[in-house]
Amino acid sequence: MKAKILTIGDEILIGQIVDSNSAWIGQQLNMNGIRIEEIISIGDTRAAILRGLEAAKDADIVLMTGGLGPTKDDITKKVLAEYFGVELVFHEHSYQRIVKYFEMRNFQLSPSHKQQCYLPANAEVLQNDRGTAPGMWFEHEGTIYVSMPGVPMEMKHLVTDRVLPRLQDDERLTPIVHRTIRTIGTGESVIADQIADFENNLPDHVKLAYLPGRGQVRLRLTATGADKADLMAFLDKKVIELQGLIPEYIYGYEKETISEAVGKILKQRGQMFGTAESCTGGFIAHRTTEIPGSSAYFGGSVVAYSNDIKMRILGVEEATLKAHGAVSEQTVSEMVKGALEVLNVDYALAVSGIAGPGGGSPEKPVGTIWTAVGNKKEIRTKKLMLTNNRMRNIQITSNYTLNLLRKFLLEQ
Amino acid sequence: MKAKILTIGDEILIGQIVDSNSAWIGQQLNMNGIRIEEIISIGDTRAAILRGLEAAKDADIVLMTGGLGPTKDDITKKVLAEYFGVELVFHEHSYQRIVKYFEMRNFQLSPSHKQQCYLPANAEVLQNDRGTAPGMWFEHEGTIYVSMPGVPMEMKHLVTDRVLPRLQDDERLTPIVHRTIRTIGTGESVIADQIADFENNLPDHVKLAYLPGRGQVRLRLTATGADKADLMAFLDKKVIELQGLIPEYIYGYEKETISEAVGKILKQRGQMFGTAESCTGGFIAHRTTEIPGSSAYFGGSVVAYSNDIKMRILGVEEATLKAHGAVSEQTVSEMVKGALEVLNVDYALAVSGIAGPGGGSPEKPVGTIWTAVGNKKEIRTKKLMLTNNRMRNIQITSNYTLNLLRKFLLEQ
Numbered sequence: 001m002k003a004k005i006l007t008i009g010d011e012i013l014i015g016q017i018v019d020s021n022s023a024w025i026g027q028q029l030n031m032n033g034i035r036i037e038e039i040i041s042i043g044d045t046r047a048a049i050l051r052g053l054e055a056a057k058d059a060d061i062v063l064m065t066g067g068l069g070p071t072k073d074d075i076t077k078k079v080l081a082e083y084f085g086v087e088l089v090f091h092e093h094s095y096q097r098i099v100k101y102f103e104m105r106n107f108q109l110s111p112s113h114k115q116q117c118y119l120p121a122n123a124e125v126l127q128n129d130r131g132t133a134p135g136m137w138f139e140h141e142g143t144i145y146v147s148m149p150g151v152p153m154e155m156k157h158l159v160t161d162r163v164l165p166r167l168q169d170d171e172r173l174t175p176i177v178h179r180t181i182r183t184i185g186t187g188e189s190v191i192a193d194q195i196a197d198f199e200n201n202l203p204d205h206v207k208l209a210y211l212p213g214r215g216q217v218r219l220r221l222t223a224t225g226a227d228k229a230d231l232m233a234f235l236d237k238k239v240i241e242l243q244g245l246i247p248e249y250i251y252g253y254e255k256e257t258i259s260e261a262v263g264k265i266l267k268q269r270g271q272m273f274g275t276a277e278s279c280t281g282g283f284i285a286h287r288t289t290e291i292p293g294s295s296a297y298f299g300g301s302v303v304a305y306s307n308d309i310k311m312r313i314l315g316v317e318e319a320t321l322k323a324h325g326a327v328s329e330q331t332v333s334e335m336v337k338g339a340l341e342v343l344n345v346d347y348a349l350a351v352s353g354i355a356g357p358g359g360g361s362p363e364k365p366v367g368t369i370w371t372a373v374g375n376k377k378e379i380r381t382k383k384l385m386l387t388n389n390r391m392r393n394i395q396i397t398s399n400y401t402l403n404l405l406r407k408f409l410l411e412q
Numbered sequence: 413m414k415a416k417i418l419t420i421g422d423e424i425l426i427g428q429i430v431d432s433n434s435a436w437i438g439q440q441l442n443m444n445g446i447r448i449e450e451i452i453s454i455g456d457t458r459a460a461i462l463r464g465l466e467a468a469k470d471a472d473i474v475l476m477t478g479g480l481g482p483t484k485d486d487i488t489k490k491v492l493a494e495y496f497g498v499e500l501v502f503h504e505h506s507y508q509r510i511v512k513y514f515e516m517r518n519f520q521l522s523p524s525h526k527q528q529c530y531l532p533a534n535a536e537v538l539q540n541d542r543g544t545a546p547g548m549w550f551e552h553e554g555t556i557y558v559s560m561p562g563v564p565m566e567m568k569h570l571v572t573d574r575v576l577p578r579l580q581d582d583e584r585l586t587p588i589v590h591r592t593i594r595t596i597g598t599g600e601s602v603i604a605d606q607i608a609d610f611e612n613n614l615p616d617h618v619k620l621a622y623l624p625g626r627g628q629v630r631l632r633l634t635a636t637g638a639d640k641a642d643l644m645a646f647l648d649k650k651v652i653e654l655q656g657l658i659p660e661y662i663y664g665y666e667k668e669t670i671s672e673a674v675g676k677i678l679k680q681r682g683q684m685f686g687t688a689e690s691c692t693g694g695f696i697a698h699r700t701t702e703i704p705g706s707s708a709y710f711g712g713s714v715v716a717y718s719n720d721i722k723m724r725i726l727g728v729e730e731a732t733l734k735a736h737g738a739v740s741e742q743t744v745s746e747m748v749k750g751a752l753e754v755l756n757v758d759y760a761l762a763v764s765g766i767a768g769p770g771g772g773s774p775e776k777p778v779g780t781i782w783t784a785v786g787n788k789k790e791i792r793t794k795k796l797m798l799t800n801n802r803m804r805n806i807q808i809t810s811n812y813t814l815n816l817l818r819k820f821l822l823e824q
Binding site: 012013014015016017018019020022023024025026027028030036037038039040041042043048052055178180187188189190192193207209210211212213220222272275277279280281282283284285286288289290292293294295298299300301302303304305306308309312313342343344356357358385387389390391392394 | 421422423424425426427428429430431432434435436437438439440442448449450451452453454455456460463464467481482516517518519520522523524525542563565621623684687689691692693694695696697698700701702704705706707710711712713714715716717718720721724725754755756768769770802803806
């Protein structure tokens with residue numbers, strides 16, 4: 001079963017809002033074995049909507065959002081009626097629902113709400129329990145068209161409670177299964193080389209996609225076929241094969257982040273960690289604490305942006321800073337030691353570097369970042385040579401050091 | 413000038429990533445007077461890409477992202493060559509750039525990187541300083557095609573530094589001027605009421621948009637007309653009018669963030685600040701230190717996630733925590749005092765709250781957040797009652813407290 005998504009509204013085209021509706025619909029359809037072939041975003045003019053309908057008509061189902069509100073620029077219904085060659089007719093039942101909805105809330109009804117209840121004659125109404133604009137279901141020349149409001153809450157309700165249940169028994173649905181394998185510590189091309197045979201031997205009904213970003217690469221396996229259970233079993237086997245091929249790079253699966261992976265290990269062990277951050281400026285602490293429940297394994301952080309604080313709170317020796325500089329192996333080692341003590345945690349990681357764009361020197365160019373991780377027994381250090389881009393350096397370093405901690409933990 | 417955006421990649425169709433690239437490109441084009449007519453997202457198959465190119469060809473410019481990586485599923489270039497009726501040829505200069513890039517970083521070059529440098533013969537290379545896949549510019553039957561990697565950082569760099577400058581002199585562009593006025597501390601409707609007359613009196617060629625988000629409201633004035641200099645002069649006058657109408661809410665203009673506004677004041681005065689953060693977990697420090705040069709006015713932070721650290725480093729009294737709890741006016745006041753001392757800064761701000769989604773109680777529900785700002789002479793506190801959404805609470809609190817500090821500074 002092939003689907004197309006048609007989103008209507010200028011606010012998406014000019015980037016005033018990000019089209020997260022389509023992503024959500026895409027997830028839902030995909031999980032239900034409906035292949036999304038295209039997402040088309042168009043403005044709210046008659047010509048654009050007609051063009052969009054024309055471009056979408058070879059799909060089995062077209063999911064449309066937007067242009068159903070009570071205002072002048074919401075013209076989807078009118079254009080749909082024109083496209084289907086039918087009249088707009090007043091839908092009394094929908095109107096009575098709006099009247100009741102407004103009475104209950106003591107809101108004032110406006111003439112434009114009556115307007116909302118004129119629907120194309122061939123529409124089957126999909127009752128909208130979250131707002132005033134009814135959803136609509138059409139069948140026209142072998143294609144299903146669903147028209148929904150663009151308000152995310154209303155759209156989600158209609159897809160979940162009205163559209164998907166109705167599609168459930170459609171025999172055109174193809175079973176589809178996905179698995180995401182999350183890697184860190186190397187690039188797309190190194191992985192591609194290491195799993196070249198694996199990739200070349202994948203059968204035609206299984207696709208592998210590389211999704212890189214911020215020092216990580218996600219691998220996504222997608223299988224389509226006749227039987228969902230078979231596909232799941234097959235992908236399970238493939239995931240195990242990948243674990244054998246690139247064990248050193250895999251840190252998690254599906255939606256797990258590197259900071260969740262670290263948290264999971266520490267939580268199991270009842271241990272805590274903390275950070276001592278110079279150039280990452282609290283970003284590692286933030287990445288950790290944005291996860292609900294992180295207080296179970298995160299003690300806190302000293303963001304030692306100035307040398308004064310490195311000495312004052314973390315106890316880095318003045319002599320160390322003088323001899324080796326703030327961006328040095330010796331300094332990050334002492335920062336770990338100081339953090340273990342002052343934060344009273346089992347593990348600490350430390351970062352000091354030149355995030356850029358200024359502050360570089362010939363010996364220590366922008367992008368030079370020293371990292372360290374350790375506990376009371378052992379401290380490991382690693383120097384990174386990154387880019388000129390400040391935010392990118394901060395993000396990559398945060399991923400990198402959390403992974404360093406993860407590996408250190410796994411060896412304890 | 414009419415544009416279409418073509419995003420290539422299954423990950424968008426199945427909703428694994430939200431297509432924020434298109435929104436960003438839409439904003440940039442719109443700001444430059446280029447009308448976006450359609451955004452089309454398609455999968456990475458030959459058939460889909462050919463179809464997308466066919467659907468986009470009536471635009472003046474087609475901006476494409478995705479499918480340029482070194483792996484097998486990245487087939488954009490091959491399909492473009494087919495569509496334009498040209499061969500793929502090896503681009504030595506791009507390859508040498510990759511070789512140098514990798515040598516500098518001591519990364520290993522793989523055969524697939526060579527593959528990345530085979531480009532359609534009619535491509536003009538747009539040098540990509542942020543990654544290995546070169547951008548490409550084509551002109552074909554009266555339409556400009558730009559092909560870029562889907563990695564946001566690389567795409568943004570190519571649009572900003574390569575594509576827009578090249579379009580700047582195109583005579584099809586309509587002169588357009590924007591001004592953004594940044595406000596904080598109140599909502600959209602309060603501002604709308606206060607500037608109702610101003611808004612009603614704007615001429616037809618000037619539009620005002622409200623862009624709310626994360627406790628801030630940006631006001632964007634957009635003027636289109638025949639002469640750019642005239643438009644700029646007119647908007648300058650309008651901005652001054654707005655300053656007179658809502659002075660208490662305006663903190664900056666254009667891209668200035670609240671943390672830059674704070675930094676500017678402190679830098680001028682040669683003073684420093686620091687933070688003591690519990691529930692924001694380092695996010696305020698991060699927001700501060702993501703700005704280049706922030707070491708001139710930011711000393712550091714103590715992320716005191718545990719009560720132990722609140723006492724141990726910040727010197728919060730155990731009795732205070734016992735009597736009033738960690739989320740209290742008394743605790744954040746003591747956190748400010750402790751931070752001033754231990755971070756040795758002129759000003760400090762402190763936060764302690766229940767970010768959610770768990771951890772609330774009847775007296776202190778999720779979203780209860782105490783904030784404080786002060787110097788050695790005076791400490792001011794303020795309680796916020798926010799939402800159930802953890803990340804939203806962290807973001808709003810960070811904006812709120814930085815604005816509290818800004819106002820405090822202006823009164824010194």
